[in-house]
Amino acid sequence: MTATVLTRDAHTTAVRLDTGRGQFTAETSASVPIDTGAAPWVPATYALAMRIASSLEIRTEDGVPANVDREQRAGAAAAGAIFASWFPEVDAVSMDAGLAGNDVVRVPGEGRGVGCFFSLGVDSFHAVRKHLDEITHLIFVLGMDIDDHDGSAADLAVERAQAAATDLGKELIVVRTTVRRVSDPLRVPWPRLYFGPALAHVALCLAPTLSAVIVPSSPPVTTRHGSHPYVDPHWSSSRVRLVHDDDDAWRPTKIAEISDWAPAMRYVRVCFQQHAETYNCERCFKCVSTALCIRVAGGSSEALSPDVDPDTIRAMPLAPQHLHRMEWIRDRLREQDDDPSVLAALDDAIAGAHRRSRLQGIADRVNEEIYLRL
Numbered sequence: 466m467t468a469t470v471l472t473r474d475a476h477t478t479a480v481r482l483d484t485g486r487g488q489f490t491a492e493t494s495a496s497v498p499i500d501t502g503a504a505p506w507v508p509a510t511y512a513l514a515m516r517i518a519s520s521l522e523i524r525t526e527d528g529v530p531a532n533v534d535r536e537q538r539a540g541a542a543a544a545g546a547i548f549a550s551w552f553p554e555v556d557a558v559s560m561d562a563g564l565a566g567n568d569v570v571r572v573p574g575e576g577r578g579v580g581c582f583f584s585l586g587v588d589s590f591h592a593v594r595k596h597l598d599e600i601t602h603l604i605f606v607l608g609m610d611i612d613d614h615d616g617s618a619a620d621l622a623v624e625r626a627q628a629a630a631t632d633l634g635k636e637l638i639v640v641r642t643t644v645r646r647v648s649d650p651l652r653v654p655w656p657r658l659y660f661g662p663a664l665a666h667v668a669l670c671l672a673p674t675l676s677a678v679i680v681p682s683s684p685p686v687t688t689r690h691g692s693h694p695y696v697d698p699h700w701s702s703s704r705v706r707l708v709h710d711d712d713d714a715w716r717p718t719k720i721a722e723i724s725d726w727a728p729a730m731r732y733v734r735v736c737f738q739q740h741a742e743t744y745n746c747e748r749c750f751k752c753v754s755t756a757l758c759i760r761v762a763g764g765s766s767e768a769l770s771p772d773v774d775p776d777t778i779r780a781m782p783l784a785p786q787h788l789h790r791m792e793w794i795r796d797r798l799r800e801q802d803d804d805p806s807v808l809a810a811l812d813d814a815i816a817g818a819h820r821r822s823r824l825q826g827i828a829d830r831v832n833e834e835i836y837l838r839l
């Protein structure tokens with residue numbers, strides 16, 4: 466696969482990918498000047514090549530090899546080796562690029578700041594609270610969970626991110642990227658694999674402003690995931706250090722730890738059902754479980770009310786993998802002598818999910834039996 470870094474302007478960088486499956490172009494722009502060289506495209510293209518090619522060649526627009534520093538070369542190989550050992554659908558690939566001449570011993574700050582990815586979610590607020598004194602910039606990205614083309618949903622999210630950053634006394638950087646519009650058609654799994662390299666791409670783009678970028682932790686460290694404390698630091702360059710906030714706290718613990726923090730409770734956004742007018746839909750599992758965790762912790766939130774209606778609890782789509790958390794919530798609320806109508810609704814929702822799980826188990830066994838007889 467060949468990746469040609471294209472010249473745009475001081476705020477925009479792009480790459481053209483010539484793959485065995487056609488030609489694709491990805492573009493990333495930011496509200497601040499960005500690194501328009503090859504460095505930001507190393508994680509973004511290396512992770513794609515691992516899925517669809519046996520080698521990666523990174524060039525400039527003049528057709529000559531683009532320069533990549535030795536830290537990035539070694540890091541990409543290390544990250545690739547971990548992904549290849551985790552995921553059967555990818556292989557480590559060789560990278561063909563020029564060697565950038567540098568012998569940097571440590572990342573020079575040069576008056577640059579420390580950024581933190583900031584989606585307005587629980588993990589973001591948890592990481593921001595923990596590193597509040599170090600962080601100078603919050604990074605809000607469109608084109609990952611929220612598409613830039615989602616119109617009012619994207620506008621509302623940017624507006625809230627700006628308001629939250631102002632409350633927190635931090636500068637907001639808004640980044641727009643189309644990398645996912647390349648990785649999705651090439652079937653590079655998101656978030657299981659491409660999420661981490663895509664975040665690293667954005668972090669490296671911000672080299673003129675930031676010398677380190679914090680990636681809030683998401684799944685437990687035992688989960689093989691695209692953004693992981695073992696992998697993310699390997700995407701660092703000699704100019705930008707990536708720091709995975711390796712706080713392995715359980716999500717309800719994280720929620721408890723931000724439930725007494727006004728900025729988090731004012732702006733938290735956990736919902737992936739993108740209803741612009743409601744911000745959080747307050748009906749899906751993520752919304753309801755987060756609201757109930759805030760209730761367990763005794764918090765209150767303008768963005769996600771912990772006063773959840775019993776009918777909403779009964780109507781919530783509850784999958785078998787959600788049962789453990791919902792049972793934990795019910796048991797805590799029962800210990801706190803919470804409203805009996807809320808407890809009864811939780812009992813009904815949990816019993817319904819157990820019933821569906823048993824039926825699914827029977828259906829799976831019947832299917833297997835039929836398959837074996839064919």
Ligand SMILES: [Zn+2]
Pocket residue numbers: 735736737738745746747748749750751752753
């Ligand atoms: Zn929701």
